[in-house]
Amino acid sequence: MNDAELQEKIKNMSPEELLEFQKQNCVFCQIVAGKIDSKKAYEDEKCIAIFDINPAQPGHILLLPKDHYMLSAQMPTELTKHMAKVIKHISHCALSTIKTPATSIFIANGPAAGQMSQHFMMHLIPTSSRVFNLPKHSATDLEKIAGPLRDYINKKLGLTVQPKQEPPLAPKAEPKKPVKEKGYLYFVDAQGDISRAKMVKGGKKQKQKKEKVLKVGIKREPGLLYYVDKNFEIKSAKMNRKGKKASRKKAAKKSKKQTKKKVAKKQVKKVTKKTISKKKKNKSKDTKVSLDDISRLFT
C-alpha cells in the first residue's frame, strides 16, 4: 500500500476505527496482548510494567496502561491515580533492592517532548548518575506568563466564576439602642443625629455641653418638627405656622445676620481709624518743640 492511499484511508475512518487501527499498529498494545515477548516486572488489571529494551540505567521500567491512550490528558482520572500509586511502589522497590540513591519518573506527551511511541507510558529510571539535566535560565518576566495562565486555569476549572461560599452569617445581632436616661433632653441636632444635653431645674440658665448619642444622619426637611421617641427612634410631626410662610421668616433671619455682620465690620473699621489717628496725633505732639524747652537750652 502506498502512503497516499493509507492517508486517505485514515482520513475516511471514524474515530473508533482509527483507535482500532492504531491498536493494531501499536507495538505496546501487542506486548500487552502477549503477541510480542517482553520481560514483565509487574502486572495488574489496569496496567503493566515491562523492562525497557534500551535502558538508560539498569532497572529502567516502563509502566503502560492496558488500554490504548496516546497522551496523558486522554486518560481517566482513576487510571492516572492508580498508575501513580503503582509507580510509587515500584520506585520504592528500586530504592530498597537495587539500592540506587535516587529514582526519577519521566513522562513525555507528544513527539516534541521525546515520545517515541504511540502508546502512553511512564518511565521509571533508578538513577545513580544524572539522566535528566534541567538547565537554569534566569527569568525576567514571570508575572507576564503567570497572570494569564492563572486566569485561564481558573476559568477552565470554574474557580473564579463561583465566588467562595461564605459561611451562612449568623443573624446580625442588632446594635443595642441606648435607653433614655432621666435628667437629659434628647433632641435631633443639625447633622441629623441624636444628641442630648443635661436639663437643669429651677430656671438657671447655664450652657450645657451637648453629647452625641446615636449617629443616624437623617435629612431634615423644612416644616417638620423632629423629636426622639420613647423607643429611641426619630419621628417627625408637621408644624403649624398659622398661615405664615417659612421662607419669609428665614429670609428675615438671614438679612438680620447679614446686617449684623455689616455693622460689625463698620465698627471695626471705625475703631482702627481712630487708633491710627490717635497715634498720628501723638507723634505730632512729640515733634513739636515747646517754647519752654528752647528757653532751657539757652540758659
Add this chain to the structure above:
Amino acid sequence: MNQIYEDEKCIAYLCKTPAVVGHTIIEPKEKQTIIEQTSDELFGHLMQTANMLSSMLFETLGAQGTNILVLNGVEAGQEENTMQIHVLPRSEKDGLDFRWSPFEDKEKIEIAQLKLKGCSEKIVFSKAKPTIKELPTNVEKPNSTAWIEKALLRLP
C-alpha cells in the same frame, strides 16, 4: 510567588530558574522530601494535577508537547528539601534534549532486572477490607423457663 494554581493539597507555581518558558513546579502542602513518604492518595492527586496542568500549558502557551518529570533524590537532580513535580511545555527548538544513551553494561542490567522483578511481583495492593457486619443486637434470648421445659421433655 508566581502561583498558578492552588488546591486543598497542593500548590503550583512558575519556576524562578526555568529550563523552558512556562516551567512549572507542583508541590504538596504537606512538606515531604521524597515520594516514598507521601501517601498513595496524595501522590495520585499530585500526578493528576500535573496531568491537568500539562494540558492547560499545552493549550495556552502553544506548546507542541509536555514533559512531566519527578526527580526523586539528590543524585537525580533534586535540589530542594520538598518533593516537586516539574511540568515542562516543550517545542521542537527549545534546546532541551531528554533522550538518553543506552546503558551498555549488560550484566548489571540483568542483575537489576532480576532483583526488581522479584520485588515488584510481590506488590499487592491491600484491597478495601470487607466491612464486618454488626451483629444484630436484638436477638431474642431463649427464655430460661422454656429451656428448662424443653430439657425436661427430652428426658425419657
